[in-house]
Amino acid sequence: MTIHHLARPRIQDRAVAHSLRGLCAGDVQLPGDPGYDAARQAWNLAVDQRPAAVARPADARQTAQVVRAAAAAGLRVAPQTTGHNAGPLGRLDDVVIVRTGAMNSVQVDPDRQGIRVGGGTLWLTAVTAAAAHGRAVLHGSAPDVGIAGYSLGGGLGWYARALGLQTNNVTAVEVVTADGALVRADAEQNTELFWALRGGSGNFGIVTALEFRTFPFATTVAGMLVWDAAMAEPVLRRWVQWAGDAPDEVTTSLRVMSLPPLPEIPAPFRGRSLLIIDGAVLASDARSAEILAPLRDLQPEVDTFARVPVETLSGLHMDPDSPMPSVSDTAILDAMPEAAIETFLDLARPGSGSSLMMHELRQLGGALARPHPGAGAMPTMPGAFLAFGGALAATPEMAAAGRRDAQAFAAALAPFGSGRTYLNFQENQTETAAGFDPVNYGRLVALKSALDPQGVLLGNHPVRRTYEVEDEFF
Ligand SMILES: Cc1cc2nc3c(=O)[nH]c(=O)nc-3n(C[C@H](O)[C@H](O)[C@H](O)COP(=O)(O)OP(=O)(O)OC[C@H]3O[C@@H](n4cnc5c(N)ncnc54)[C@H](O)[C@@H]3O)c2cc1C
Structure with a gap:
C-alpha cells in the first residue's frame, strides 16, 4: 500500500470559483457570500467543510452545467445530498460541493x-x-x-x-x-x-x-425490546447465539445506549444506560412470535414488537431526524466468539468509562451473504455482525474523547473480522478498497480511470489505485 499525503493548492485566486457563477444558471455560493455558511453546512455538525463553492442545481441540466464549469476551472466536484457522510471528504479547497436537495421528487x-x-x-x-x-x-x-x-x-x-x-x-x-x-x-x-x-x-x-x-407488503412485525444495561451480559450472549440460528425473515440490531438526561427523552429512559434490541420480522404474527421467543424469555422491561404499518419503521431506531454533531467508527465481524463478547462488554457496559453514546451491533447474514442476481459492485455484504460506535460531539473535547473511544471500540472488534468495512457506516477516511472484494475493487479502479481520468468527481470514499490521506477536518 502506498500512502501519499496530498498537499492540494489552496485556491488563492477566487476568480476561478467566481467563474462558476457566470457559467451556471443555478444557485452558487462562494466563500464570503452571505449564504455560503448555511449552504456548506453538513448534516453532521462536527464536520466543518469549507469548499471552493457550493452549487445547488435545480435540475439535471443545471447539474451538468456545474460539472462542466467546475472541470473547465480545474476544480473537482463532490455530490452531496445531506452531508450525513461528509466526514471522510477532507480538505475541499479545490472542490465544488454539489448539493442535490432541490431535485426532490x-x-x-x-x-x-x-x-x-x-x-x-x-x-x-x-x-x-x-x-x-x-x-x-x-x-x-x-x-x-x-x-x-x-x-x-x-x-x-x-x-x-x-x-x-x-x-x-x-x-x-x-x-x-x-x-x-x-x-x-x-x-x-x-x-x-x-x-x-x-x-x-x-x-x-x-x-x-x-x-x-x-x-x-404494507405491514410487518417490528418493535424493540429494552432492558437496563445491567442485563447486557446475558442478553448479548443470548442474542449472539440466537442471531447465528435466526431465519432470514428477521433483521435486528443490539445496542447499549447511554442516554443523556435531556427533557426530550421519555422519563423512564432519561439519563439511563439501556440495552435495546430492535428490528423487523417479515413473517406471520405466529411465526414472528416463535422467532422472537428466545429473546422475550429474558423478560425485557419494554416490548413493543407488534404488527405495524411499514412507514412506522422510519422511526423505529429513534435516529436523530435533524442535524447533529457526531463522531464514530465501525468494523465488520465474521463471528462473535467468547473473546469478542467479552471485548464488547468490557467497552460498552456501564462504568466502562466510554464516552460513546451508542455501542451497536447489526445482525448480518441471510440474503446479505448471497450474491444478488445482476448485482453491482457490492454483490454481498460480508460478515455476521456490523459494529458501530458513535458519540455526540457537541464540543471539541467531546469530539476528541468520542473519536478516541470509537476508534478503540472498532479496533478491538476488527480482529474478529477479515478487514472488510462497510463504507456507508465509515465516517472517517479509510482505505476504500476495504469496502469491496479485491476483484470488484480492481474493476472499479479501472472504470474510474477510464470514465474520469482527471478525477473530477470526488466520492466520500474515493475510488483510486493508492490510498491517499488528505487533511481531515477535525
Ligand atoms: C443517523 C444515521 C443513520 C444511518 N442509518 C443507516 C442505515 O440504517 N443503513 C445504512 O446502510 N446506512 C445508514 N447510514 C449511513 C448512510 O447510508 C450514509 O451516511 C450515506 O452516505 C448517507 O447519504 P446522504 O446522501 O444522506 O449523505 P451525504 O453525506 O450527502 O452523501 C454521502 C455520499 O454519498 C454520495 N452521494 C450523495 N448524494 C449523491 C448524489 N445525488 N449523486 C451521487 N452521489 C451522491 C457521495 O459520494 C457522498 O459523498 C446512516 C447514517 C446516519 C448518520
Missing part, C-alpha cells in the same frame, strides 16, 4: 413494482409514497438520509436479511458523469457504469434520478 410506477425519485430525495418521502400504495422499500434506520448516497453505498435496512442490500434493488440511475453528460444507466444501457454506481457511490456520477424496486 417521488413517483410510484403505475404497476407499483418500482419507484422513481429525484437525486436529492430523502428516504421518508419514498417510504411514505410507497406505503400509500401498500408497498415497502428498503430504507435504513434514519428518515432524513439521502436515498442516492445510501443506495449507491450499499443500503442496509430492516429487511436486509430477507431482501438484501438496497443497492442491488436499484433498477436505473440517471447521472451527470465527469464529462458533464447526462446519461441513464440500467441493465440494458451503460451497463458497466450501472455496475459501478451500485457500490461505487459518488465516484462515477451525480445522481439526478434513481429508480428502484418496491415490495408487496
